[in-house]
Amino acid sequence: MRRTLTGFAFFAAGLGIAFGGAQLVAGSGGDPLSAAVVTPVSPVVTTTTTTTTTVAPIGREVTDGVSPEVTLSPLAGTVKPLESAFPEVALDGFGEPIGFQPLRLSLPSIDVEGANINSVGLEENGELEIPSTVDVGWYRFGAGVDGGEGSTVLTAHIAYNGIDGVFRRLNEIEVGDSAFVDVEGEAIEYRVTNVRLYDKEALPADLFREDGDEQIVLITCGGQFNPELRSYESNVVVTAVPV
């Protein structure tokens, strides 16, 4: 899945430049970058000035004592300089988990008080793992809590095998209600901003994002219950942001 330009014939042809059979060959061995003494003539160089034939070390030295006025093109705004590719810069924070593991959840308006939170992943069939009816599950492959970014996903049963789950009344929560998540003894307060019912098959992947604005997402089942399939048709999704 890669493409290498093994020569410049393609390139030159594409540009309509007469390449003249020039060979792009390094100096006679050794570090090519120090091979500054090379034949100055290249058929590619436009010959309108003589400065192009100056033999000089490759690099910034060539500009010593020269400070031409640089006029930036309006197009320069479209080029986005990124972080340096040197690893100490590019790897800053890479691979480290976002935020902290949430420990307990309280939703005072629906009488959830300090429910225990377990770390959960995915089932073999790709579905979200749901803990027992007394626990809440934190999707450990998403964001943690209080990390400054990302979506922290917390899930719990509405009811399982006839036993009500922690999120039995999640659909009763209202915008503006408070939620509290404990992290190592500290309680972080959130304010509910959205309560929605999604068709199960249409749950937005964005709910599981690991970047962007910090939020918590509470998910359970809801909507119509199908007794034959022993399954709900929808998911209740509550979104809350830090206060």
Next chain:
Amino acid sequence: MKLRIAFILALVAALFAPAAAGAQDAARIHLIHGIPDTAVDVAAGGDVVIPGFNFGDTQDLSGFAGTTLPGVQVLLEGTDTVAIDIGDLPIPASGNITAIAHLDAEGTPTVSIFSNDVSEIAAGQGRITVRHTAAAPAVDILADGAVAFSNVPNGEEGGLDLPAGTISAEVVPTGETEPVVIGPAPLPIGEGSSLIVYAVGSLEGGSLTVLTETIDGLGAVPALVNAGNSPVSSSNPLPFLLIAGFVIASLGVAGTRRTATVRS
């Protein structure tokens, strides 16, 4: 001079080459400068677009996707000396592409254009890709002491998905244990993220080092959230503690079954 021109050619070739069309919604086109001690300016329409493009610098050209840059010229850095006059330059419209100007095995400036693997990564895993873009012979790439990729020549790559964590990576000439080209160095394998490592510089010239690039947000998301298989027990909601008490009381009876069903 020849070398500098060769590099500049390589650089513009990177811009010019058509992208492998991908299924991406939007193009992501990055340009990395992977040749030590060589600096240029890139201009379009008579004015500088990329000033002072140096070793290790990365530029995002995605904003130009699907457009044509007018009158592109490459200048010797900090001068108005036109090294090459390119003319109008079309930029690919789609794909996730990284072009890197680097040295080939013999030390001649060249360019490789890689199409980045942005396929979904299984939950709990991350992706590592090592690209040989250094003036060095074919190499073996070792992960935690074992050969992960054997006999990788300049311009080629090796990549795999691993459980998130940290691995020790080392690059050595094929079949040898030394001289060590890179490492051993700890590399983070980020959950749902891709780390791309470029070996750059010259073995003979003693300028070997690595550049890196990361792509996030490739992790799998749950296919479905099934968080209930029965109707709620009562229209009058029980206080949570009562429910919890009931569940705890019935653990002895239902514990085994519950464990099994939770995993189903």
